[in-house]
Amino acid sequence: MIEVKDLHKAFGAVKAVDGVSFTARDGEITGLLGPNGAGKTTTLRMLYTLMKPDRGQVLVDGVDAATDALTVRRHLGVLPDARGLYKRLTARENIDYFAHLQGLPDDEVRSRREALIEALDMADIADRRTEGFSQGQRVKTAIARALVHDPRNVILDEPTNGLDVMATRALRQFMLKLKAEGRCVLFSSHIMQEVAALCDRIVVIAHGRVVADETPDALRAQTGEANLEEAFVKLIGTDEGLAA
């Protein structure tokens, strides 16, 4: 479970995140929806302790990120906005590197790695160097290495960015599988359809603030719009930066 309480982060005079609070529960998919530049990536970066919040608190499985960042990172599987691979290493070696950094013993490295290669359907590329991988192959490898330590909480920053239809469908199936395994899945997106199709709970962010935190149905009821797209536009106040 990920609890976020009143997060603030400013870069100079720009308030990127200005009082964000929400809770992402186990066995649910929580969507962070907002236009480009709303503060989604900055919020997530504070969750996985890459950045320190100016104010506010992050709790992952009850552990405070400010006091025990290493434990928090151990409880998180992160697909960041930056998802560079080591291009002179094969997909397997990329996964192994992160597994060793997580401190897994060798037998566990092997079993987890192979399970993920199977689950993500990437056996055919596993022993190729990642240089020249397609966007979809790169995302698969990045997800596999992020989840190799079997984390209870999974954070995905715009996971379907740049993927084609088939790869997107496969990734959505994979996220539903993670949910079914009882994990807490938190992902950000600026694509409404995606959020609507997957999420148990939607947190809408605009201008660094949470403007709604509801189930999709409740959102429709709250805004009085039967169409989710209209509901979002109404919440955010503009349709700028959103994609259907």
Added chain:
Amino acid sequence: MNKMETHPLRRSRAFLTVFLKEVRENLRDRRTLISAFLTGPLLTPLLFTMLISFTVNRELDKAEQPLKVPVIGAQYAPNLVGALKAGGVLPQPALANPEQAVRDQQADLVLRISAGYPKAWRKGEPVQVELIYDSSQRDSGTSVDRVTKLVENYSRQQGAMRLVARGLSPALASPVMVAKRDQATAQSRAVLMFNMLPYLFVLTIFIGGMYLAIDLTAGERERQSLEPLFANPVPRWKVFLGKLAAICAFSTASLVICLVAFSVVGRFIPTDKLGMEVHLGPSFALHVLLLQLPLIVLLGALQSLVAAFAKSYREAQTYLSLLMMVPILPSIFLMVMPIKPQHWMYAVPLLGQHLGILDLVRGEGVGAIPLALCLAGTSLAALIAALVTMQLYRSERLAISG
């Protein structure tokens, strides 16, 4: 799902994990391999040996070979010309425009004897002969010295004979004599030529680690893999130390290859022709390696610092090329101001290694106190540089590429 807590000791392997991965990854990079193990460490010994052999052989050739000098007005001073011939000068026919010929490098130097020479000579007045040459041409130096000496010797002889003819002792005309007693041993003369050697070693270390240092910080950030790396439960200072160790491993390998190459090609340096003795054998190599070890860490940390500071791969490359100029300072400093080495100087990074290596070349060996000072001083600097870089690694903006 969460089994992590049952293995509290797992984290300790992070340093080794990062080190091994960086080494493996960079061993697969052809550009890094070529610069760290081929061009960097082998080019300098080859160039150095060729340069020294060339210089030595040319100087020797000049001293032995007959010197061809165009002489204008040879007919006015047959005795002087005779003395020059005895000294190994081959007088050549006169040139119409000697100044132009020298400028055009058709002749190294031209001797001009004026038409007034015989008349002045008979009167016992001082006469002048002119040497026309261009000192901006390196070639002319030795020849000018040789001809000047021959003319002066002839002049002294004739002067002495005139004094004797007037019943005076020639000793009267030279109240003070300079007797040169050169205390340079064969080895210490070699030091002059080998002044660039310490810089070449530093350069090798620098080039050996440079691509890694850029790749592991600026490169990794530019390829957007630093952010996922830092999402792992490993303190950043451990990540940095693993990377630093990989940089040091490459630059050390580079230096070792360079030292082996020097001990091989060093045999072809014709130092015996100059009566010099140079020690470039295994003992020399091991001592140089020992002296350079803390410097390897210092340079690796500095390179990482600069690369982490730069915004991109390109920028890091530019900064590091500038940083490469810094190690040349002690060499220049000692050439311009040849000072007596004091003990404290050994504690200064770069300068200490420079002095130590020159001691080794000189065949004296490095004393225990200078050696300890050199190792301690540079180790301290390396520690400070590593701590500063670690601090920089903790900053938020380090991981973020865009």
